[in-house]
Amino acid sequence: MVIERGFQFLLSPGPTPVPDRILNAMHRQSVDFSGPEFIALCDAVFEDVKAIFQTKGIVHLYGANGHGAWEAALSNILSPGDTVLIPEVGVFSEAWRAMAQALGLVCETVPNSWRKAIDANAIEAVLRADKAHKIKAVLFVHVDTATSLKSDVLAARKAIDAAGHPALFCVDTIASLGTTAFPMDAWGVDVTVAASQKGLMMPAGLALVAANDKAMAAGKSAKMPRRYWDWQERVAGEHYQRFCGTAPEHHIFGLREALNMIAEETLDAVIARHARLARCVRAAVSVWCEAGGMRFNAENPADRADSVTAILTPEGIDAEEIRAAGREMNLHIGSAIGPYRGKGFRIGHMGNINEPMILGALAGIETVLRRHDVPLGQGAMDAAIASLNSPVADTLSQAAE
Numbered sequence: 315m316v317i318e319r320g321f322q323f324l325l326s327p328g329p330t331p332v333p334d335r336i337l338n339a340m341h342r343q344s345v346d347f348s349g350p351e352f353i354a355l356c357d358a359v360f361e362d363v364k365a366i367f368q369t370k371g372i373v374h375l376y377g378a379n380g381h382g383a384w385e386a387a388l389s390n391i392l393s394p395g396d397t398v399l400i401p402e403v404g405v406f407s408e409a410w411r412a413m414a415q416a417l418g419l420v421c422e423t424v425p426n427s428w429r430k431a432i433d434a435n436a437i438e439a440v441l442r443a444d445k446a447h448k449i450k451a452v453l454f455v456h457v458d459t460a461t462s463l464k465s466d467v468l469a470a471r472k473a474i475d476a477a478g479h480p481a482l483f484c485v486d487t488i489a490s491l492g493t494t495a496f497p498m499d500a501w502g503v504d505v506t507v508a509a510s511q512k513g514l515m516m517p518a519g520l521a522l523v524a525a526n527d528k529a530m531a532a533g534k535s536a537k538m539p540r541r542y543w544d545w546q547e548r549v550a551g552e553h554y555q556r557f558c559g560t561a562p563e564h565h566i567f568g569l570r571e572a573l574n575m576i577a578e579e580t581l582d583a584v585i586a587r588h589a590r591l592a593r594c595v596r597a598a599v600s601v602w603c604e605a606g607g608m609r610f611n612a613e614n615p616a617d618r619a620d621s622v623t624a625i626l627t628p629e630g631i632d633a634e635e636i637r638a639a640g641r642e643m644n645l646h647i648g649s650a651i652g653p654y655r656g657k658g659f660r661i662g663h664m665g666n667i668n669e670p671m672i673l674g675a676l677a678g679i680e681t682v683l684r685r686h687d688v689p690l691g692q693g694a695m696d697a698a699i700a701s702l703n704s705p706v707a708d709t710l711s712q713a714a715e
Contacts, residue, residue: 319644325675326648327459327489327622329511329518330665336516339571340564347561353553359566360556362573363522366491366514366581367506369498371526374548375569377562380488383507383521384410385417386543387484388451391505391529393537394418396450399440399481401432403465404458405652410486414453417538422449428461428653431617434469441477451482451505456496457489460651462624462660463612464494471502482529488512491522492576493588493621493664504529510565513588513621514572515665520565585620590702591663591672592620597694597701598676599625599661602683604691607631611658621664624650626657628688633659636682645678669702 324331345352363373376382392398400411401424411421424436432454441449452474457464467485474483484505487496491506492513498506503526510520525533525545533545541547542558554561576584596618602608607628612618627633633649634656640647648660661679663672676698683690 321644323645323671323675323678325662325667325671326646327512327660327662327664328509330513330515330662331667332517333515333571333575333666335575336568336571340517340568342564342567344563347563348553352561352563352566355570356553356556356561356566359570359573362577363569364524366573366576367498367508367522367524368496368500369506369524369526371498371524372530372545372549373522373524374545375557375562375566376521376523376543377519377557377565378521379511379518380486380507380509380521381409381413382543383488383509383523384413384486386521386523386545387505387507387525388414388417388419389536389538389540389543390525390533390545391482391484391536392417392419392450395420397422397448398451398453399424399437399449400453401437401455401465401470402426402428403432403455403461403463404428405460406458406486406488407453407455408652410453410455428463429611429613431463431612431614432465432470434466434473437470438473438477441474441479441481444479447480449479449481451484453484453486455486457487457494457619457621459489459622459660460624460654461611462619462622463617464490464619465617467496467503468501475502482532489619489621489664492581492584494619495585498524499526510569510572513584513664514569515575516565516568516572520562520569587668588620588664591667591669592618592623593704594669594672594698594701595623595661595663595676598680598698599623599694601691601694601697602680605689607689611654621662622648623661623663624654625659625661626650626654627659631686631688632656636679636686636688639682639685640678643678643682645675645682647675647679673698
């Protein structure tokens, strides 16, 4: 029997560790959700959450996970039989495609390796060829949590504009919001989907969808059946309509505290912290890879996400055994999913994470890898520590203060 002692190192790609401040904010009695105090709280939350997306648009909140955010976006801007373009990048671009197909949408895919970021030029080529403008929306995953690939949102926006195409630009930021720079309005994104359990440091169960004026206008003519997800109903005026019924009160209490914490640190500092910790992880993994067995899934260093790192293990090594051994020391890292299952693992480095947590987790992972005779380069921890003390790290840290 495994008896867990000490601090739990939860370095999964989600859910991420929930700060005590957020847990305490949620640990309270229910309130009258139609009363003036809760309405005032919601008014402030709906306004303040816009700063995380960096948008002047409307942010809709749902009692749901990220998949619910996908469906909310699709059902509000599209009609059955519409065509959408989905650049392939990993498990979650494929899952969004499967949902679109289930809703009766026609899906075109931009094929891509699951080890490289989305190619904006390929998007432009497909849209230029769509002379009739059949494609109504581009569904773009900013960070694919399974492959840890980060794709260039602004490049995709420029590709859409260069093609002169009117398609709505929809971006999945479930694994990037609050971890990676994402100025929604400045980058010309029409719809953004997100969820609570990653960069926002909350329990799973709250989906967020931000929509600009163009997207909201599209929702007025979209014919997709919907009721719970309906943006037009949710902005109709009555407070309860914001949630299509009873509000997910405790998630709103938690989101209020999460927004407070991000504002105190500042969003720029949060993004800088994630970049710093991601470099620390990549420094260690790079050394591990020097022995020739381990590999980053993301082949191009510029494509590696600041929220999660997917690592492929050598042939003959069962990565699930490594994860199981980690759990015995209260270290929890993510499994590889999709076609990578059993062939790798993922280190989540997003949300309520700091340097000692990352260093402790890396040391724990290396301990397990060596116990399983995985060939590793020497000096990974020295490299990780050095990355935290590098001039680049110091510069970013000062810029965030």
